[in-house]
Amino acid sequence: MTVPTAPSAPGGAIEPRSRARTARDRRRPTRHRESTWRHYLVSVVAFLAVLAAWQGVVVAFHVPPYLAPSPLMVVRALRTESHTLLVNTWPTFIETIGGFVVGNLVAIVAAVGFVHNRIFRQSVYPLAVTVRTLPIVAISPILVLLLGNGYAPKIAIAALITFFPTLVNMADGLTAVDPQALELMHVLSASRWEVFRYLRWPTSLPYLFSALRIASTASLLGAIIGEWIGSNSGLGYLIVAATYDYRTPLLYATMTVASALALAMFGAISILERYAVPWRVTPGVGGE
Amino acid sequence: MTAPAIVVDGVSMAFEHEGSPLHVLRDVSLAISEGEFLSLLGPSGCGKSTLLRLIADILAPTGGTISILGQSPARARHERALGIVFQQPVLLPWLSVEDNIALPLRIGGWGARHPEAPSPPALLDLVGLRGFERARPAQLSGGMQQRVAIARALVNNSPILLMDEPFGALDAITRDRLNEELLRIWTETRRTVVFVTHSIPEAVYLSTRVAVLSPRPAQIRALMEIDLPSPRQPQMRDTPQFARFTAALRNALEHP
Numbered sequence: 001m002t003v004p005t006a007p008s009a010p011g012g013a014i015e016p017r018s019r020a021r022t023a024r025d026r027r028r029p030t031r032h033r034e035s036t037w038r039h040y041l042v043s044v045v046a047f048l049a050v051l052a053a054w055q056g057v058v059v060a061f062h063v064p065p066y067l068a069p070s071p072l073m074v075v076r077a078l079r080t081e082s083h084t085l086l087v088n089t090w091p092t093f094i095e096t097i098g099g100f101v102v103g104n105l106v107a108i109v110a111a112v113g114f115v116h117n118r119i120f121r122q123s124v125y126p127l128a129v130t131v132r133t134l135p136i137v138a139i140s141p142i143l144v145l146l147l148g149n150g151y152a153p154k155i156a157i158a159a160l161i162t163f164f165p166t167l168v169n170m171a172d173g174l175t176a177v178d179p180q181a182l183e184l185m186h187v188l189s190a191s192r193w194e195v196f197r198y199l200r201w202p203t204s205l206p207y208l209f210s211a212l213r214i215a216s217t218a219s220l221l222g223a224i225i226g227e228w229i230g231s232n233s234g235l236g237y238l239i240v241a242a243t244y245d246y247r248t249p250l251l252y253a254t255m256t257v258a259s260a261l262a263l264a265m266f267g268a269i270s271i272l273e274r275y276a277v278p279w280r281v282t283p284g285v286g287g288e
Numbered sequence: 289m290t291a292p293a294i295v296v297d298g299v300s301m302a303f304e305h306e307g308s309p310l311h312v313l314r315d316v317s318l319a320i321s322e323g324e325f326l327s328l329l330g331p332s333g334c335g336k337s338t339l340l341r342l343i344a345d346i347l348a349p350t351g352g353t354i355s356i357l358g359q360s361p362a363r364a365r366h367e368r369a370l371g372i373v374f375q376q377p378v379l380l381p382w383l384s385v386e387d388n389i390a391l392p393l394r395i396g397g398w399g400a401r402h403p404e405a406p407s408p409p410a411l412l413d414l415v416g417l418r419g420f421e422r423a424r425p426a427q428l429s430g431g432m433q434q435r436v437a438i439a440r441a442l443v444n445n446s447p448i449l450l451m452d453e454p455f456g457a458l459d460a461i462t463r464d465r466l467n468e469e470l471l472r473i474w475t476e477t478r479r480t481v482v483f484v485t486h487s488i489p490e491a492v493y494l495s496t497r498v499a500v501l502s503p504r505p506a507q508i509r510a511l512m513e514i515d516l517p518s519p520r521q522p523q524m525r526d527t528p529q530f531a532r533f534t535a536a537l538r539n540a541l542e543h544p
Contacts, residue, residue, distance in 0.1 A: 180378045183346050187372050188395045189365055198391065202382045279381045279424060 069249040074256060077249035084238070084250075085257050092235040093261065095151055095223035099158020100265075104215055107163045108208070111170035115200065116192065121171075132164045136225060144230045154226030154234070161222035166211040173207025174200045206280050209273040216265035220258065235261075293448055293480040294320040294343060299352035300505075301338055311505035312338045315352070318499060318508060322447070325474060325481045327491040329537060330501030336484045339506070340452050343482065344372055356448065364448075368398060371441030371479075375453040377433035379425040379440075385412070386421040389439045398444065411439035414473060431462035435469070442477065449479045453486070464522070467493060471520055488541075492533045493520060500540040510540040 051071045057063070058070040065073055078085065110128070114121040140157050147153040177199055185195050227236025235258050242251035301313040312335040320326050328336040341347045343354060345361035356364035364370055379388045389408040393399025412418050415435040425433055434454060441449055455463040471494060474481055485491050491498045492514055500510040514533055516524055524530050 178378060180374050180376060181380070183341075183344075184372065184374070184378050185395070186346055187344055187365060187370060188368070188392050190395045194395050198380070198395070202380065205382075277382075279426065 066246040066248045069252055073249045074252040077253040078256065081250050081253060085253060088234050088238045088254075089257055089261065091151070091154075091231075091233045092220070092223050092227065092258075095154035095158055095226065095234070096220045096261070096265070098151065098155035099160075099222050100162055100215055100219040102155060103159030103162030103219065104166050104212065106159065107166035107211075108170055111167055111174055111204075112196075114171045115174040116196075128164060128167060131160070136161055136222070140225055140229045144226070149230055153229075154223050154231070157226040158219040158222030161225075162215040162219045165214045165218070166208070169207045169211035170204055173204030176207065177203050205277045209269065209277060212269045212273075213266055216269045217262045220262045220265065224258065291322055292319040293322040293324070293357060294318075294482065295355045296320075296339070296343070297353050297355070299339070299342060299349045299354060301335070301342060301347065302350045313342075313349075314505040314507055316506065316508055317352075318511075320480060320482060322480055323478050325483065325494055325496045327483045327485055327495040327498045328501060329485060329488065329491045329498050329541070330506060331503055331541065332486055334501050334503050335506035336486075336501050337452050339501075340450050340482060340484050344370055344450050368392070368444040368446055369448055371444060371446035371449045373434070373437050373441045373449070373451045373454045375456050377425070377430075377437040379433055379436055381425055383425075384421065385417065385423050385425065385428070385436050388425065388436055389443055392440060392444050402445075405443060405445055408439070408443065411442055412436075414442070414476070415439045416469065429462075431458055431466060434458065434466065438470070438473070442473070442479075447479060449481045451481065451483045453484050455490070456485070456487075463490070468522065470494065475519060488534045488537050489525065489530075491537065492516070492530060493525060498537060500537060510537075512537060512540070 055070045055072060058068060063070075069077070110124060114125065136157065139160065140153070143153040143156050143160075147156060181199055182195070185199060190198070223234070224236035224239070227234035228240055231237045235254055238254045239251060242248070242254060296316055296318040299313055299316045300311070302309040302311045304310070316339060328339060330336045338347065342349050343356065343361060345365040354361050357369055359367075359369075361370075379385075380391065383391070386408045389411055390399070393402075393405060399405055406414075409418070409421060412421060415438055417432060417435055417439070420428065420432070425436065428436065438454070441451075455466050458466065467490060483491075483494060495514050498512045498514060499508050500512070501507070502509045512533070516529060516533070
């Protein structure tokens with residue numbers, strides 16, 4: 001990367017570049033990368049160690065597979081039941097994405113409304129909090145009764161579970177504006193729309209992405225809960241069916257697939273954030 | 289004597305503070321001429337920033353009137369007669385340096401209606417930051433960020449530049465250097481500058497006139513012409529003449 005150098009003209013000697021920048025420059029090269037690799041290595045080794053211990057316990061104590069299958073049996077189930085798993089992942093995926101999109105869109109629109117209209121905020125916010133306090137497992141049967149057996153109730157549950165964190169974060173983000181920047185906008189006679197576009201919206205983006213990362217895993221949970229209540233397909237259905245039939249290796253395999261799906265969503269959001277909010281770098285799954 | 293650019297007439301300002309009014313300014317009157325570099329000098333918290341905010345139409349006075357180039361502050365603000373620089377640079381971190389400077393041109397479509405406005409690259413040249421167009425604010429030092437803020441305040445060709453302790457958060461060396469820069473820009477562009485500071489040497493070095501404010505509620509205690517030769521040179525800070533001005537201002541600040 002080339003860093004533009006200052007002209008020696010009237011500016012004279014230019015002050016050194018900021019501490020933030022030089023610190024990052026110092027961290028970025030080899031040493032940082034090595035420590036990241038070591039970090040991942042430690043994570044992977046710990047994960048494998050848990051699997052090995054699990055395998056060891058199951059084999060040593062002759063634990064029957066219907067109680068707790070060994071990791072190797074789970075892997076075998078993943079292979080032999082791959083068709084069943086794939087067929088049932090698709091509806092869950094649709095519901096998760098649907099709920100994620102609907103829940104977040106409604107939350108973003110509501111948060112924008114909150115910031116611009118006090119009466120709207122005062123009337124809707126307590127309502128949103130109240131709905132949030134209702135246990136989701138209690139609402140789910142109601143939604144299934146209301147919306148039938150298709151995708152709709154699952155999407156609604158996933159959206160509902162996604163909605164609240166995004167609403168709260170987004171409302172915070174849109175108001176977390178530097179007061180002096182607002183004064184600057186005022187001196188420039190900026191309209192409300194311009195204040196929103198140039199100031200509030202970019203300020204809120206890091207908050208939004210924090211919420212989206214929570215929502216990415218929560219929406220999957222919502223979809224699975226929806227499938228538990230009433231469905232004949234999906235990972236949630238598969239969990240119920242496998243448990244009922246004592247097909248425990250399949251149950252564990254289903255959980256593995258669900259977990260992988262959630263991780264993939266989380267990772268996708270993190271990658272998206274890197275492009276949407278390039279001025280802020282957040283730690284990934286591995287942390288820092 | 290040129291026409292007054294800013295007339296502050298009997299202005300008072302009070303804030304609501306725990307149920308009772310807090311008087312910040314009491315009956316302040318001041319006429320600032322076109323092309324003048326006027327410093328508002330006073331102790332911390334005396335209300336000099338409040339006076340600047342009243343001129344900028346960020347606040348409305350509880351008494352008295354302010355006129356800017358014969359117009360109300362609100363009207364002057366709408367016509368971009370005012371450029372402002374705060375103590376903090378207040379740059380938008382998601383915009384490049386160039387886009388930060390161009391922000392006032394975007395808002396209200398001002399740039400499209402005023403093709404004669406200086407281009408951001410030309411302003412970067414003026415503040416000595418050529419080559420940093422695509423940098424983000426976080427990549428710049430505090431002094432460089434404040435230069436960008438000054439360039440942004442100049443992009444509308446506003447005849448009046450309001451500066452609220454713009455170098456107060458910088459180290460002494462950077463501050464001295466930016467004082468030089470500001471004087472050069474002022475000489476080249478001939479704006480009317482209203483400059484808030486609590487540094488006596490800074491006020492003497494930069495200003496054609498200094499208004500000394502009393503502690504709260506602020507009143508104008510003294511108005512002092514600084515008739516040091518122009519252009520100012522850094523060596524002037526060490527002359528007896530300079531010391532006489534700083535002594536006189538210190539005296540005005542401490543003894544009513």
